Amino acid sequence: MIRTHIEPCRLNRTEADALNRASGERYTQVAVFHWRTYRHTGHWLSQDGAEKWNDRVNAGQPVLLHTHSIDAAQQGFYKACKTARRYRNVGLDTRYPYKRQKHRTTIWKQTGIRREGDTLVLARAQGLPPIRITLPEHLRNVLAVREVRLIYDRSKRRYFWHIVVETGKQPKSAPGTNVVAVDLGEVHPAALSDGRHTVIITCRELRSQRQYTAKRLAELRQQQSAYKRGSRRWKRLQKRINRFLYQQAKRTRDMEHKVSREVINTAAAMGAGVTAIGDVRDAADKVKLGKKSNQKIANWSHGKLRQSITYKAEAEGIQTELVSERFTSQTCPQCGSRRKPRGRGYTCGQCGFSGHRDGLGAVNILSVQQHGTPGRICPTGSTTYRIPHQVRVLRSPLNTGGQLPEAAVL
Numbered sequence: 001m002i003r004t005h006i007e008p009c010r011l012n013r014t015e016a017d018a019l020n021r022a023s024g025e026r027y028t029q030v031a032v033f034h035w036r037t038y039r040h041t042g043h044w045l046s047q048d049g050a051e052k053w054n055d056r057v058n059a060g061q062p063v064l065l066h067t068h069s070i071d072a073a074q075q076g077f078y079k080a081c082k083t084a085r086r087y088r089n090v091g092l093d094t095r096y097p098y099k100r101q102k103h104r105t106t107i108w109k110q111t112g113i114r115r116e117g118d119t120l121v122l123a124r125a126q127g128l129p130p131i132r133i134t135l136p137e138h139l140r141n142v143l144a145v146r147e148v149r150l151i152y153d154r155s156k157r158r159y160f161w162h163i164v165v166e167t168g169k170q171p172k173s174a175p176g177t178n179v180v181a182v183d184l185g186e187v188h189p190a191a192l193s194d195g196r197h198t199v200i201i202t203c204r205e206l207r208s209q210r211q212y213t214a215k216r217l218a219e220l221r222q223q224q225s226a227y228k229r230g231s232r233r234w235k236r237l238q239k240r241i242n243r244f245l246y247q248q249a250k251r252t253r254d255m256e257h258k259v260s261r262e263v264i265n266t267a268a269a270m271g272a273g274v275t276a277i278g279d280v281r282d283a284a285d286k287v288k289l290g291k292k293s294n295q296k297i298a299n300w301s302h303g304k305l306r307q308s309i310t311y312k313a314e315a316e317g318i319q320t321e322l323v324s325e326r327f328t329s330q331t332c333p334q335c336g337s338r339r340k341p342r343g344r345g346y347t348c349g350q351c352g353f354s355g356h357r358d359g360l361g362a363v364n365i366l367s368v369q370q371h372g373t374p375g376r377i378c379p380t381g382s383t384t385y386r387i388p389h390q391v392r393v394l395r396s397p398l399n400t401g402g403q404l405p406e407a408a409v410l
């Protein structure tokens with residue numbers, strides 16, 4: 001399995017800055033040249049052509065980076081173009097990359113990485129001494145190091161190494177053969193159902209986090225509006241806003257990881273072999289798409305939470321399947337009639353069935369997976385609530401405004 005580990009970076013600041021500035025410079029050169037050519041001639045440069053041109057322009061200049069790290073920086077632009085094109089092809093209004101990058105993550109590919117015992121040796125340009133990193137203990141018996149990235153963490157204002165390794169471990173065998181449906185929601189991040197029992201994963205922190213971000217952002221913007229756009233004070237506030245948003249995004253991501261861990265643990269406890277995840281095709285509803293584009297959308301539009309569930313499921317040997325969410329929140333599991341639910345509960349006007357709205361979504365997703373339509377499976381078991389493991393520990397200090405434990409500040 002491929003895994004990425006984040007390790008503190010002891011490289012001195014000037015050196016690290018210089019590396020990432022060099023990467024940014026190469027990226028920017030390619031981007032600027034690409035758009036300039038396009039403006040003047042209407043010709044869309046090929047990746048190969050742009051890279052060759054860029055190498056020629058820089059010939060004879062002093063270099064800092066390993067040849068393949070330079071390649072990685074150049075390729076960055078066309079990779080971003082490709083992503084933008086994919087989004088545009090499915091009808092989204094995505095801009096092609098156009099910004100200059102003063103700093104950019106430096107990437108060492110496998111060819112630039114050597115291992116000497118417990119030390120990783122990262123090559124720089126010819127003639128320059130390589131960078132040495134002592135491998136932390138937990139990474140010493142990995143099969144191979146695939147890639148190393150030098151990443152600047154904007155919230156901590158420090159550099160980190162992201163080390164991509166092949167662990168050599170095989171995925172586990174599935175904990176069972178059951179199908180467990182997962183409904184991702186706005187209020188409760190996830191609800192699970194195996195057809196009998198329902199488990200609802202709650203994480204109030206995730207919501208309050210979102211609300212707090214919006215509120216604080218509005219405050220900062222209000223403060224900023226008192227100054228002239230582009231002035232020194234305005235810029236200082238802009239910096240603060242950027243850093244704040246970055247921090248919040250990191251916290252949210254951390255919580256989503258904890259939620260997805262809980263989802264997988266719960267699914268495993270239900271003896272899952274397959275998880276069926278509800279697929280809200282919002283983007284697909286707006287534009288008419290072919291079958292292929294629909295599949296593309298299914299691969300990315302539902303956010304990080306689904307991605308991290310899929311990824312963790314894989315390691316546990318559980319397969320994931322996407323199932324259409326159409327009418328799953330409206331159909332009665334007992335009689336199959338449809339009505340829009342109000343509030344958190346669902347009560348059927350035809351047969352009187354009542355249950356939790358999110359749990360209903362999950363059981364109907366299961367029904368779609370098994371029978372092709374919602375409303376065929378009626379839950380008979382209990383409904384329980386679970387709070388993601390690590391979030392539980394943090395709950396009281398977060399709510400009382402007390403001191404945050406170290407682990408909470410991620």
Ligand SMILES: [Zn+2]
Nearest residue numbers: 332335348351
């Ligand atoms: Zn009913």
